[in-house]
Amino acid sequence: MRPLRGLSLFSAALLSACARSSTPPTVSPPTPGTVTLAAPAGDGWYRGAVFYEVFVRSFQDSNGDGVGDLPGLISRLDYLNDGNPATTDDLGVDALWLMPVFASPSYHGYDVVDYERIQPAYGTLEDMQKLCDEAHRRGMRVIVDFVINHSSSAHPWFVESAASPQSAKRDWYQWRANNPAWKQPWDPAFSQTDTWHERNGAWYYGVFWSGMPDLNMQTVAVREEVKRLATLWLSRGVDGFRLDAARYLIETGGGVGQSDTAETHAFWKEFAAHVRSVKPDAVLVGENWSETPSVAKYYGSTALVPGGDELPINFNFPLSERVLAGINAGNAGGVASKFLEMRNNYPAGVVDAPFLTNHDMVRVATQFSGDTSKLGLAAAVVLTLPGAPFLYYGEEVGLGNGGANNDESKRTPMPWTAATGGGFTTGTPWYGFSSGRETANVETQKAAPGSLLSRYKALLHARQGSEALRTGDMRLFTPTTGPSATLAFVRTVDDEQVLVVHNFSNAQVTAGPFDVEGTAVEPLFTDTGVSTLTGGSGAWKTTVPARGTGIWRVQ
Known part of the structure; x- marks a missing residue:
């Protein structure tokens, strides 16, 4: 759940900054081994897995009502992963993240009215069970959005809580006799929006808006109910949870007391321990939209739990910003410096979650x-980084925003074909398609070897075929200060080494020498125009075209 104000301004600021950075940087000589990020610890299935974010409402409609549903998603599972490692027709993702599927009065589902039922427009509990079973049969895992920072104001818990100061569930939410006048905490420069809202002569806290009152996690009964619900869904076959608005769980006061509190971290440790006790291999993914030092703290301690005793995966929003800005500017230096900051803040051996964009x-x-060369480079970068990359549905075909400046335009229906209905529905889609569907669709790109979709498939299958790309550590060759045309690193696990070179600039570059020991070279993925590695052990060089990528196994 994004802050309702400010993030659209963030996106605009990012685009503006990128537009100003149009001069290609000079090529800086690499400094071998300046940064090493350790391989993830433990044996969790999610180490190196590629996740695919699905908005069920927009993915596939099965009954012609214009709304995507679980049976529709099931019908498209073979597109995502057909369960046969020998085939290359499928995308090849390892896991699905379903945006909210619980009963809700809204199109987006982030205001839940029943945590035990499926949104009726999406299907039934039986459909959800079938989805999990069919995904598992293909080797995919399923995680779901678990929105426990807040509920809907229509949830029976809140209705009862608001009914009377003597209600048994009064303390399931935060109530005050007067308005404390806290503002939204994400950025005072953007937000002067109140977070306390009046109901029946009293004031309740809802950091996002009045229709989403915050649950009071300081109440033991609420914590126990949340853990009971987690147990329920794990027993129903889900493999973990994406945790919405994880920074804003427990407030201790206005301003700095509204996010990243010690009480919030303590609860996530408690919740994570419970989930591990119920299903040891379940995963928790934190949405902590913040700067690197703050994100790093949500892994918790690695002293007793490999990978951290709090949230074992956290989205890397700062890295996403650097990758997109760097590709737009033709400069990989900012990405390299972010890796240095991560090394200096992240506990060793944790699982990062790189991504490009989300909902x-x-x-x-x-x-x-719509620049296909930039989109192709972005795909190559995110799918070669350490951790568990997340892809947003439609990114693999170049799906853009719809025509309006609203959240719905970031979540438009999936374009399967160029035909009327887009292969998504036989009826009228719940929201209009984004423009460009004539070429940005699965059917057209599936038949084109040089398409963005074909590139995603090739990169995903290269990653699947290399344990070093999936779970290896990373030794960075790109300098962490100053501009650089290339992002270069070696991924290593056991006796496998994979050298990766990305050219962020809009001109051909000669990259190297790279200090990687070995005499035999096996290309795993190389763009047209990428030269063969030369120079030999410890001094490999290559020529890479504008926004091109080369990936080699060095033995």
Whole structure:
């Protein structure tokens, strides 16, 4: 859940900054081994897995009502992963993240009215069980959005809580006799919006808006109910949870007391321990939209739990910003410096979650104005980084934003074909398609070897075929200060080494020498125009075209 104000301004600021940075940087000589990010610890299935974010409402409609649903998603599972490692027709993702699927009065579902039922427009509990079973049969895992920072104001818990100061559930939410007048905490320069709202002569806290009152996690009964619900869904077959608005869980006062509190971290440790006790291999993914030092703290301690005793995966919003800005500017230096900051803040061996954009952000195809070379480079970068990359549905075909400046335009229906209805529905879609569907669709790109979709498939299958790309550590060759045309690193696990070179600039570059020991070279993925590695052990060089990528196994 994004802050309702400010993030659209963030996106605009990012686009403006990128537009100003048009001069290609000079090529800086690499400094071998300046940064090393350790391989993830533990044996969780999610180490190196590629996740695919699905907005069920927009993915596939099965009954012609214009609304995507679970049976529709099931019918498209073979597109995502057909369960056969020998085939290359499928995308090849390892796991699905479903945006909210619980009963809700809204199109987006982030205001839940029943945590035990499926949104009726999406299907039934039986459909959800079938989805989990069919995904598991293909080797995919399923995680769901678990929105426990707040509920809907229509949830029976809140209705009862608001009914009377003597209600048994009064303390399930925060109530005050007077308005404390706290403002939204994400950025005072953007937000002067009140977070306390009047109901029946008293004031309740809801950081996002009045229709989403915050649950009071300081109440033991609320914490126990949340843990009971987590147990329920784990027993129903889900493999973990994406945790919405994880920074804003427990407030201790206005301003700095509204996010990242010690009480919030303590609860996530408590919740994570419970989830591990119920299903040891379940995963928790934190949405902590903040700066790197703050994000790093949500992993918790690695002393007793490999990978951290709090949230084992956290979205890397700062890295996303650097990657997109760097590609737009033709400069990889900012990405390299972010890796240095991560090394200096992240606990060793944790699982990062790199991504390009998500449902709260201007889509990457729109940020890049449809530039296919930039989109192709972005795909190569995110799918070669350490951690568990997340892809947003439609990114693989270059799906852009719709025509309006609203969240719905970031979540438009999936374009399967160029035909009327887009292969998404036989009826009228719940929201209009984004423009460009004539070429930005699965059917057209599936038949084109040089398409963006074909590139995603090739990169995903290269990653699947290399344990070093999936779970290896990373030794960075790109300098962490100053501009650089290339982002270069080696991924290593056991005796496998994979050298990766990305050219962020709009001109051909000669990159190297790279200090990687070995005499035999096996290309895993190389763009047209990428030269063979030369120079030999410890001094490899290559020529890479504008916004091109080369990936080699060095033995």
